[in-house]
Amino acid sequence: MTRNEFKLGRVQSPLDENESGTVTVPSLSERFGSTSISLPSLSMINNSYSFPFSVFILGTSYFFWRYIQHKRSAPHKLLMPTSKQTSWIWGNELKIFQREASEIYVEWAASLGLVYRIKAALFQSDIIIVGDNSAAQHIFQNSYTYVKAPAFLRLVERLAGKCLAWAEGEDHKYQRRLLAPAFTSGAVEAMTDDIFSCVEKMSQNLRTLTGPDANVVDMAPVISTCALDIIGRVGFGHDFESTEVKAIRSAWHQHVVMSRTFAGFMAPILISVFPWITKLPLPVFRDSAVRPITYKLAGRLLSENSGNTNVLHGNDILSILVNSRSDSKGDLEAQLTTTELLDNIAFFMMAGHETTAVAVDSLLLELAQNPTIQRKLRHEIRTVASLDYHNIVTLEYLDAVTKEGLRLHPVTAATERIALQDDVIPLKQAILNENGKTVSSLVIKAGQVFRIPWTVLNVNEQVWGSNASQFIPERWIQPGGVPSADKLPHGPWGGVSSFCDGPRTCIGYRLAVLEIKIILAVLMLSFEFECTEAKIVQYLAPTLQPFADGKPVSMPLKVSLVPDL
Numbered sequence: 389m390t391r392n393e394f395k396l397g398r399v400q401s402p403l404d405e406n407e408s409g410t411v412t413v414p415s416l417s418e419r420f421g422s423t424s425i426s427l428p429s430l431s432m433i434n435n436s437y438s439f440p441f442s443v444f445i446l447g448t449s450y451f452f453w454r455y456i457q458h459k460r461s462a463p464h465k466l467l468m469p470t471s472k473q474t475s476w477i478w479g480n481e482l483k484i485f486q487r488e489a490s491e492i493y494v495e496w497a498a499s500l501g502l503v504y505r506i507k508a509a510l511f512q513s514d515i516i517i518v519g520d521n522s523a524a525q526h527i528f529q530n531s532y533t534y535v536k537a538p539a540f541l542r543l544v545e546r547l548a549g550k551c552l553a554w555a556e557g558e559d560h561k562y563q564r565r566l567l568a569p570a571f572t573s574g575a576v577e578a579m580t581d582d583i584f585s586c587v588e589k590m591s592q593n594l595r596t597l598t599g600p601d602a603n604v605v606d607m608a609p610v611i612s613t614c615a616l617d618i619i620g621r622v623g624f625g626h627d628f629e630s631t632e633v634k635a636i637r638s639a640w641h642q643h644v645v646m647s648r649t650f651a652g653f654m655a656p657i658l659i660s661v662f663p664w665i666t667k668l669p670l671p672v673f674r675d676s677a678v679r680p681i682t683y684k685l686a687g688r689l690l691s692e693n694s695g696n697t698n699v700l701h702g703n704d705i706l707s708i709l710v711n712s713r714s715d716s717k718g719d720l721e722a723q724l725t726t727t728e729l730l731d732n733i734a735f736f737m738m739a740g741h742e743t744t745a746v747a748v749d750s751l752l753l754e755l756a757q758n759p760t761i762q763r764k765l766r767h768e769i770r771t772v773a774s775l776d777y778h779n780i781v782t783l784e785y786l787d788a789v790t791k792e793g794l795r796l797h798p799v800t801a802a803t804e805r806i807a808l809q810d811d812v813i814p815l816k817q818a819i820l821n822e823n824g825k826t827v828s829s830l831v832i833k834a835g836q837v838f839r840i841p842w843t844v845l846n847v848n849e850q851v852w853g854s855n856a857s858q859f860i861p862e863r864w865i866q867p868g869g870v871p872s873a874d875k876l877p878h879g880p881w882g883g884v885s886s887f888c889d890g891p892r893t894c895i896g897y898r899l900a901v902l903e904i905k906i907i908l909a910v911l912m913l914s915f916e917f918e919c920t921e922a923k924i925v926q927y928l929a930p931t932l933q934p935f936a937d938g939k940p941v942s943m944p945l946k947v948s949l950v951p952d953l
């Protein structure tokens with residue numbers, strides 16, 4: 389199947405756009421061959437019944453039908469959380485939402501095994517939670533058979549539109565091939581000077597906020613602004629103005645706050661069950677507050693640069709996207725549409741900075757909580773005469789700290805996939821099911837939804853040892869500190885699962901790792917970080933965001949200048 393066939397609508401991503409521009413969601417049976425109900429359109433409902441009555445009838449029939457489905461399907465009789473942890477209507481989803489970061493997945497894995505099932509909200513079929521290395525690898529390596537689940541795709545679409553992270557099949561392959569040159573080792577190495585200059589700017593600003601005596605500084609906006617500067621510079625050749633930074637940060641703040649409300653919890657679930665609900669005039673069902681801001685900025689970047697062949701000669705994201713039009717030699721079907729261009733620019737603007745910023749936040753907190761590790765890291769960085777690309781990538785302890793941070797703090801909690809066909813999934817470790825039988829592989833049906841929580845893969849005690857949940861960078865250096873690569877989660881970097889795996893591996897992982905290392909190195913040279921009294925926890929919103937004493941996107945730390953050598 390060609391990308392053109394995708395674009396012509398013969399096979400599309402699970403959310404299709406029809407000719408009039410409205411979004412229709414094919415039922416699972418249409419897309420995936422499993423049984424599903426088809427919902428009448430809103431206009432049909434209005435013709436036949438009054439609106440509230442038809443919603444009631446539809447809702448009741450739907451719930452009844454799902455209830456019967458649920459009773460029939462119990463994949464493999466896998467173990468599931470106790471009824472105390474399971475709500476009749478919200479399944480186990482509410483518990484997951486209410487708890488910190490991904491800790492509940494880890495707790496359940498400890499009592500139920502590395503593969504278990506949870507009850508989905510609103511009587512949808514059970515979801516299989518996968519924390520087994522071989523099973524996760526199988527799902528990710530076969531990413532065109534295990535596609536992103538519709539509910540998960542809608543989350544991406546509401547935040548960032550129909551970008552690379554949203555595309556499936558040939559469309560995904562095409563966009564991925566197009567953008568890959570912007571993220572090769574060579575391309576990322578060439579970004580080093582720009583990254584250093586943005587980080588130095590942040591360091592200078594931080595000096596004005598502190599002195600030899602510690603001052604409390606909220607590091608979340610400091611790091612986020614720096615990461616935004618970096619993606620602006622290396623991705624789009626653009627220096628974000630302070631008003632643009634303010635607008636993006638404020639929209640993101642709104643998005644995080646909304647994500648933590650009960651309405652924010654319910655909205656994606658309701659949208660996935662009743663796609664037409666987005667037509668209701670309620671703010672909670674609209675696109676994320678981030679989208680209009682980033683889309684407008686993307687439009688400005690695109691119009692300023694389209695046709696500007698003097699500027700757009702590089703391998704940066706914007707050049708590649710804009711040039712893809714002229715490189716297609718006029719073949720309209722082979723080109724990205726304007727919407728795809730804008731969606732990708734907008735998505736890279738957010739994915740290229742928020743993720744890295746959250747990873748650095750978590751690492752700074754770990755270093756503040758572990759002063760000995762912080763001193764050891766500073767000592768290593770001070771041993772090199774100057775910081776450059778070569779030193780940054782060869783510093784052993786810096787590498788170990790970065791790996792350990794990304795192992796324990798994977799930025800997002802989990803990803804979801806749905807099987808397009810029946811399959812047998814291998815397991816690294818056999819598990820016990822409800823009947824006490826040993827299961828050594830999963831025989832699954834098309835339409836089965838899987839959720840893969842990164843943390844379960846990253847803190848499995850059978851792999852990482854009894855201190856798996858502790859921050860111990862030394863494990864990456866000491867002989868035998870981590871098991872051999874074949875026992876670790878499979879992925880592009882260092883045996884941690886946090887960048888996914890297979891054809892949908894994070895395309896920006898090299899940039900992210902380099903950025904994190906440069907930010908840490910520059911900060912460690914000049915500043916010391918200590919904890920404050922504030923209780924800082926991470927909540928899913930929808931990436932794992934720091935909340936300090938309940939305040940969203942906030943990470944106050946005591947910061948002081950360390951004397952020069």
Ligand code: HEM
Binds near residue numbers: 740799800892
């Ligand atoms: C520490 C920082 C980062 C982490 C932990 C991270 C993690 C991830 C993960 C887990 C995925 C897979 C999502 C899924 O399939 O559900 C992903 C995908 C992606 N990431 Fe990252 N990411 C980071 C930084 C970045 C950066 C800096 C960029 C770009 C400049 C980026 C761009 C992308 C894109 C475009 C995708 C979609 C790839 C595809 O579907 O082919 N990420 N990332």
